[in-house]
Amino acid sequence: MPPAPYGPPEPRPLARRLLAPLGTLAGVAAAFAYVGTVDPNEPGHYPVCPLLRFTGVYCPGCGGLRSAHAFVHGDLGAALGANALAVVGYGVFVVVVTVWLIRAVKGVPMRLSVSPVLWWGIGAVLAVFTLVRNLPFGSALAP
Numbered sequence: 001m002p003p004a005p006y007g008p009p010e011p012r013p014l015a016r017r018l019l020a021p022l023g024t025l026a027g028v029a030a031a032f033a034y035v036g037t038v039d040p041n042e043p044g045h046y047p048v049c050p051l052l053r054f055t056g057v058y059c060p061g062c063g064g065l066r067s068a069h070a071f072v073h074g075d076l077g078a079a080l081g082a083n084a085l086a087v088v089g090y091g092v093f094v095v096v097v098t099v100w101l102i103r104a105v106k107g108v109p110m111r112l113s114v115s116p117v118l119w120w121g122i123g124a125v126l127a128v129f130t131l132v133r134n135l136p137f138g139s140a141l142a143p
């Protein structure tokens with residue numbers, strides 16, 4: 001007798017469920033390995049931030065490559081000094097990927113839904129970070 005057409009779907013194999021989170025992790029690890037190898041403190045390897053080049057204003061990402069380079073080399077102080085918000089982002093990434101991997105192993109789909117309030121909050125943090133790092137009293141946040 002053939003299986004009922006309306007039963008629960010067959011669970012995907014573990015290797016298939018792990019493909020997306022492990023692929024994402026491999027891509028990010030490769031990017032960090034590249035930035036760890038090719039020093040952004042040496043001129044000529046990476047393009048200059050267009051906002052900084054044309055306006056002299058640090059964007060929220062300015063110093064991110066130097067931060068990643070220092071982080072890869074284990075210098076957390078220099079990573080925080082180059083871009084503290086990027087270091088927070090590394091931590092958020094680790095948490096999200098860990099949850100994604102655990103859910104994939106258990107066979108539970110990963111659904112990341114962010115409320116508009118959280119998006120506005122993230123935007124506000126980025127705006128305040130950008131503003132403060134460009135003012136004299138916030139020079140500690142400048143790269």
